[in-house]
Amino acid sequence: MxxxxxxxxxxxxxxxxxxxxxxxxxxxxxxxxxxxxxxxxxxxxxxxxxxxxxxxxxxxxxxxxxxxxxxxxxxxxxxxxxxxRFNGGGGDGGATGAESRDCYLNMYAVKKPDKVDPNESRLSKWLNCNLSYEPLKHPVVIDKLGNLFNKEALVEALLKKNLPKQFSYIKGLKDMISIELAEILGGRDSGAVKFQCPITGLEFNGNYKFFAIKGCGHVFSAKGFKEVKSSACLICHKEFVESDKIVINGSEEEVNELWEKLKEEAKVKDNGKKSKKVKNGDVVVGKDAGRLTGTKHGIEGNGVKNHSNGPSKKFKATDVAPANATKAVYASIFTSSNKKDFKETYSCRSLPLGRN
Structure with missing residues (x-):
């Protein structure tokens, strides 16, 4: 077989x-x-x-x-x-375009930086803290320019005084705005939390524009504000005006507008501070307007107000000496000694020369 x-x-x-x-x-x-x-x-x-x-x-x-x-x-x-099998094309000893062997080797001597994926960069800016680069987790805050932070990381940097220079405008808690991000149920990816607009469901990932309301901290997409037009927060119903909306991770133009607004607020704050040093003839503003000191406000040393517009006269004891008093003797009551005959020490102001 x-x-x-x-x-x-x-x-x-x-x-x-x-x-x-x-x-x-x-x-x-x-x-x-x-x-x-x-x-x-x-x-x-x-x-x-x-x-x-x-x-x-x-x-x-x-x-x-x-x-x-x-x-x-x-x-x-x-x-x-x-x-x-196609021969040539580099790596076979053919032409490299380099002028010499050194030039050829130098082409690979310096490691070129890896190209940054713009999508990953965008996601990192929206899902991570701008300071610690860790995933966002409550409590979350923004500054007045719309940058996102984990509050714990930002407060720790302020306490340790190691806040990066680009965030030097943040001085304390008053420069932080606590925000409430709506979490996507079941949206945790590798331990990270994903967020969304509570009205439209648009994902908080940089593909859409989002705003935070300063008063209550709730965050909505621009589409959410557009679809439900209201002067009150759509969650807590707290009233707000258009200037209370802060764009999060805005464009360069939007960030510049927020920066100008921040500088205006700082300027108004500086102008509202009470002046402590007042020059002769200046006007004191605020609550110190009623406080007049010496001759700087037209008051002579003897308590008599000077109504003249000219410079105030410096107080001298001899100007108010009694009629029968010797001016030199009367003046000695208010002065320590004659500087020509005496000198001061740390323990006594008028020890005669030769006795110390």
Missing amino acids: ESKPQLFQIFVQSPDLRIPTRALIFQNPNPDLTLQNLKTSLFPNISPPHHSLFFTLNGKPLSDFTPLLQNSSIAPLSTLTLHL
Whole structure:
């Protein structure tokens, strides 16, 4: 009784040579058959030399000496692809465009910075704290320019006085605005929390514009404000005006507008401070307007107000000396001594020379 012949079938294709897929069936094949033998048998009169062709399986190049039957990766019904091997193109000792070998080596001496994916950069700005770069988690705050922070990280930086220079305008808690972000239920990804607009459901990821209300801290998308027009917060119903809305991570133009508003507020605050140092003839503003000191406000040393518009006269004791008093003796009551005859020490103001 004759044994049943062994059959081995594979498919071969070659887009480079414009050869359609062909099915090859081997009956009792030679176990020493290699891919090199396969190329020779398939294309005996092919115009490119055989060393210019190579097989791949699932995109992985195969050596010409790979056995066809004894290789576990080439299973029955596998599809082998035949490619043309193109020489040159760099890395083969050809032209590099470099003027010398040093220039060629210097091309790879300095590591080029990795390109930053703009989508990842945008997501990081909206989902992470601008200070610690950790995922946002309540309590969350924004500054008056619309930057997002974890409150704990920002307060810690203020206490340790290591706040970066770009945030130097943040001086304390009064410069923070606590906000309430609506969390997406089931939206946690790798431990990070995702947020959304509580009205429209738009995701808080930088693809849409969001505003925070200063008074209550609730955050809505611009579309939410547009669809539900109201002068009260859509959650807590607290009244607000248009100037109470702060854009979060706004454009460069919007941030510049917020910066100008911040400088105006600082200017008004400085103008409202009470002046402590008043020059001669100046007017005191605020609650210190009624406090008059010495001759700086037209008051003479003897308590008599000077109504003249000219400079006030400096007080001298001899100006109010009694009629029969010697002016020098009277003045000595109010002065320590004659500077020509005495000098001061740390313990006494009028020790005669030669006694100390």
